Amino acid sequence: xxxxxxxxxxxxxxxxxxxxxxxxxxxxxxxxxxxxxxxxxxxxxxxxxxxxxxxxxxxxxxxxxxxxxxxxxxxxxxxxxxxxxxxxxxxxxxxxxxxxxxxxxxxxx
Amino acid sequence: xxxxxxxxxxxxxxxxxxxxxxxxxxxxxxxxxxxxxxxxxxxxxxxxxxxxxxxxxxxxxxxxxxxxxxxxxxxxxxxxxxxxxxxxxxxxxxxxxxxxxxxxxxxxxxxxxxx
Numbered sequence: 001x002x003x004x005x006x007x008x009x010x011x012x013x014x015x016x017x018x019x020x021x022x023x024x025x026x027x028x029x030x031x032x033x034x035x036x037x038x039x040x041x042x043x044x045x046x047x048x049x050x051x052x053x054x055x056x057x058x059x060x061x062x063x064x065x066x067x068x069x070x071x072x073x074x075x076x077x078x079x080x081x082x083x084x085x086x087x088x089x090x091x092x093x094x095x096x097x098x099x100x101x102x103x104x105x106x107x108x109x
Numbered sequence: 110x111x112x113x114x115x116x117x118x119x120x121x122x123x124x125x126x127x128x129x130x131x132x133x134x135x136x137x138x139x140x141x142x143x144x145x146x147x148x149x150x151x152x153x154x155x156x157x158x159x160x161x162x163x164x165x166x167x168x169x170x171x172x173x174x175x176x177x178x179x180x181x182x183x184x185x186x187x188x189x190x191x192x193x194x195x196x197x198x199x200x201x202x203x204x205x206x207x208x209x210x211x212x213x214x215x216x217x218x219x220x221x222x223x224x
Contacts, residue, residue: 004151033212042111042199042215087152095207096165099151
């Protein structure tokens with residue numbers, strides 16, 4: 001079967017750095033996405049990786065290793081507004097998105 | 110504001126009712142999706158439409174019936190639902206299905222409660 005694993009919940013301090021991991025086992029691979037979802041709101045797109053390596057976008061970076069079935073989202077200089085759920089999703093060989101259950105990130109002052 | 114709107118935002122219905130959820134995208138996208146989001150569970154893809162044609166139906170019970178009259182509008186018709194169908198129903202759109210990043214843009218969702 002297809003599976004996406006990510007931690008259920010993480011806590012970090014304002015101003016710090018946090019890394020959210022995602023491991024996947026899917027039927028084929030056509031890209032990995034990270035989305036942010038604030039409570040009661042729609043998911044919004046953060047990043048896309050299809051080749052191995054690090055993609056940097058401001059305070060957020062996403063890393064992919066296809067051989068290890070592994071990705072992480074790195075958030076720097078954490079702000080209170082970063083408190084949200086972070087969803088990892090992999091596009092499989094049929095171009096369907098397979099979603100993880102999300103990681104709830106709690107930022108403390 | 111993502112360019113995808115959904116109505117209603119909240120819906121309470123009995124098990125014998127019939128109701129419809131509406132989604133509209135103002136992004137000129139060709140693909141539209143219905144998802145079910147339950148607490149602490151991954152997003153469940155229900156239906157996919159590409160250029161108004163249904164391409165995926167992930168073993169969704171027949172009490173959920175989608176309709177896509179054009180590339181900008183998507184409906185989810187509901188009838189004789191069960192309490193376990195209570196969830197957040199999200200609509201999304203993307204430029205296409207394959208190739209490039211084609212990230213999905215989500216609407217705010219309809220919070221459905223079945224009593």
